[in-house]
Amino acid sequence: MLKECNILRRFTCRRNIFIMYGVTISVCFFIYMVSILVLSSVTSGDAILRTNNVRTLQTSYDDVTGTDNTDISSNLNSGIMTSGSSDLNQRKEQKNKWNYNDKQGSLFLDDEDIAHQKKKSRTRGLHIDNKNKTKRLPNAIIIGVKKAGTRALLEYLRLHPDVKAPGPEPHFFDKNYNKGLNWYRNLMPETSKGQITVEKTPSYFVTKGIPERVYRMSKKMKLIVVFRDPVTRAISDYAQLVSRNPNVKSFEEMVFVNNRTRIVDTSWTIVKIGVYAQHLARWLEYFPIRQFHFVSGENLIKNPASEMQRIQEFLGLEQYITAENFTFNQTKGFPCYKKETKTSGWHCLNEEKGRRHPGIDHSVKRRLEDFYRPFNIKLYSMTGQDFGWS
Structure with missing residues (x-):
């Protein structure tokens, strides 16, 4: 009878150990997956930001045209200034x-x-x-x-x-x-x-x-x-x-x-x-x-x-x-x-x-x-x- 109790006690102890290992592995796997998702989101955001910056910095400096001479309206002789x-x-x-x-x-x-x-x-x-x-x-x-x-x-x-x-x-x-x-x-x-x-x-x-x-x-x-x-x-x-x-x-x-x-x-x-x-x-x-x-x-x-x-x-x-x-x-x-x-x-x-x-x-x-x-x-x-x- 005593021998049977010892066997049962050892079995219960091993089962608890296996349960603890299982929980630990599950938590580590969950943290790993969350980390991958976060890194993927940050990398994607950086790529989009870099793309937007490149597009913005490609703005042409030469897109303004026209150097018309100064045009003063005929009513200057009366001392009146006008603007459109x-x-x-x-x-x-x-x-x-x-x-x-x-x-x-x-x-x-x-x-x-x-x-x-x-x-x-x-x-x-x-x-x-x-x-x-x-x-x-x-x-x-x-x-x-x-x-x-x-x-x-x-x-x-x-x-x-x-x-x-x-x-x-x-x-x-x-x-x-x-x-x-x-x-x-x-x-x-x-x-x-x-x-x-x-x-x-x-x-x-x-x-x-x-x-x-x-x-x-x-x-x-x-x-x-x-x-x-x-x-x-x-x-x-x-x-x-x-x-x-x-x-x-x-x-x-x-x-x-x-x-x-x-x-x-x-x-x-x-x-x-x-x-x-x-x-x-x-x-x-x-x-x-x-x-x-x-x-x-x-x-x-x-x-x-x-x-x-x-x-x-x-x-x-x-x-x-x-x-x-x-x-x-x-x-x-x-x-x-x-x-x-x-x-x-x-x-x-x-x-x-x-x-x-x-x-x-x-x-x-x-x-x-x-x-x-x-x-x-x-x-x-x-x-x-x-x-x-x-």
């Missing part, structure tokens, strides 16, 4: 699409450019690293205006060791846009970390379609505009035209539709450029006013150091360019400059700068002043800056 609401709505709708694409990962600047633009330091320290130089897209663009002092401004900026600029005007956004972003980047000089790239093309400011294209490249682009009294600017532009074509008609014949009525010919490009408020309005559809810096062309001649102080602050540069870098050339009527205040000699702009203006009748100037006055007042309001023109 349908065109404005289309621009805003397209802009929203670009914002959405940016949120999804569509970047028109590479990661290196974005990191460079996000640098918060307002002082770059003038520490130039000659290693790891590369060509970068511009951090700022001088977009206008023609015959207002853009060339002088760029030359003054070149005095700063942390500023680099390409040689000739790139004209990428208005004439060479179909060549692509890589072509544009290759035009830029090599820069080190801590340096910035600035390009200048004055026709950008007055050409339709350019704000959209710049916005697509970089929503945070810094934009510099040099303004000059529009009447003086128009005469200077005409003087350059005469130097290249001595047989051109007189200024009076070209500026008016009819000399008897003295109606200003708003189809003449030299006149259209000076309607600054209308051109700026197109840019403000894409960029906030804080991303603009407006330079007085007159003050850039009279007091270049003060203008350069403000520009260096706007670009986040150390105050390297000072009054010691400039001297005034009484003969040319323009400042001359030098890079190293103690060692280098003075450099003046070429012979084209300071060209003598043709004599224009005072009544013609007064008529142009009357024409531009409402647009000048509008510009003062838009920029918060009074340029002091008549």
Whole structure:
């Protein structure tokens, strides 16, 4: 009897052991299957995400077309500005699409450019690293205006060791846009970390379609505009035209539709450029006013150091360019400059700068002043800056 009880006890013990093993194996198998399902779901999600990112990043940078010349309506002579609401709505709708694409990962600047633009330091320290130089897209663009002092401004900026600029005007956004972003980047000089790239093309400011294209490249682009009294600017532009074509008609014949009525010919490009408020309005559809810096062309001649102080602050540069870098050339009527205040000699702009203006009748100037006055007042309001023109 005792022997039978021991056999029964051993049997019960072995049965319990087998049950425990069975439960353990079942739990392990269940965990294994759950792990496989989770890993499969994550892998599938990553593949879909990568596919979506590739599709998004394949967005064409060259799908914007059209570089029509500025079209100023005939009612400019009455001082009225108009704009097409349908065109404005289309621009805003397209802009929203670009914002959405940016949120999804569509970047028109590479990661290196974005990191460079996000640098918060307002002082770059003038520490130039000659290693790891590369060509970068511009951090700022001088977009206008023609015959207002853009060339002088760029030359003054070149005095700063942390500023680099390409040689000739790139004209990428208005004439060479179909060549692509890589072509544009290759035009830029090599820069080190801590340096910035600035390009200048004055026709950008007055050409339709350019704000959209710049916005697509970089929503945070810094934009510099040099303004000059529009009447003086128009005469200077005409003087350059005469130097290249001595047989051109007189200024009076070209500026008016009819000399008897003295109606200003708003189809003449030299006149259209000076309607600054209308051109700026197109840019403000894409960029906030804080991303603009407006330079007085007159003050850039009279007091270049003060203008350069403000520009260096706007670009986040150390105050390297000072009054010691400039001297005034009484003969040319323009400042001359030098890079190293103690060692280098003075450099003046070429012979084209300071060209003598043709004599224009005072009544013609007064008529142009009357024409531009409402647009000048509008510009003062838009920029918060009074340029002091008549």
